[in-house]
Amino acid sequence: MKHFILMALLFCFSVGLQAETWNVDNQASxxxxxxxxxxxxxEVHRFTQVEGRLSETGFELSIPLKSVQTNIEIRDQRMQSMLFEVAKFPELKLTAQIKSKMVDSMVIGQRQVLSVPAKISLHGFVQSMTIDVVIAKLSDQQVMATSLQPIIVSADGFGLGEGIEKLRQIASLSSISWAVPVTFVLVLNK
Incomplete structure (x- = not known):
């Protein structure tokens, strides 16, 4: 009987030490x-869908590229088909080396600035970069992660140059920049 009680106590203790999973709130992100x-x-554009989670294994984010929103429907459609080629490459994936235990150990109201190694998979290419992130613990059940500064994504690093050129031609534009600043605000809930 003593052995059973000891095992039950050890199990409860080890469950309490495990980090919990935080999920990205699409509506607030x-x-x-x-x-x-x-x-x-x-012009500022956005993605209307973001999915992700922070766990003991790290951070994972997925963005369905069909959710691109530029406030011009034909431009959304052209970006989906000509730039992102969503039929072949439906989503952007990001993984980052940050653990949920770090967030769990923060106190409410605490803010941390981190340089996080990340990998971005987009359009059949994978690029590594470091992203500067501000993480704030809003409550025991909610954290917010924001970009400290814009992340400059180079279109040629993801094979998107041809798509940009197609968009430039169809819109009769003199130029479209291949360097794209990206910012984010992600709210995660337990």
């Missing part, structure tokens, strides 16, 4: 990017 055309005409 946002990923934006800026396109620049004709040298100085900048």
């Amino acid at each position: 946002q990923v934006n990017f800026i396109s620049v055309k004709k040298r100085d005409a900048a």
Whole structure:
């Protein structure tokens, strides 16, 4: 009987030490990017769907590329088919080396700035980069992660140059920048 009680106590203790999973709240989160055309005409666009989780194994984020929103329907459709080629490459995936235990150990109201190694998979290519993130613990059940500064994504690093050129031609534009600033606000809940 003593052995059973000891095992039950050890099990309860080990369960309490395990980090919990945090899930991205799509409604409260946002990923934006800026396109620049004709040298100085900048526009902010976003993705309306983000999915992800932070666990003991790290952070994973998935963005369905069909959720791109530019506030111009024909441009959304062209970006989906000509740039992202969503039929072949339906999503962007990001993985980052950050563990849920770190977030669990923060106190409510605490804010941390981290440089996080990440991998981005997009359009059949994978790129590694370091992303500067601000993490704030809002409550025991909610954290927010935001980009400290815009992340500059280079289109040629993901094989998107041909798609940008197609968009430029069909819209009769003199230029579309291949360097794209990206920002994010992610809210995660337990």
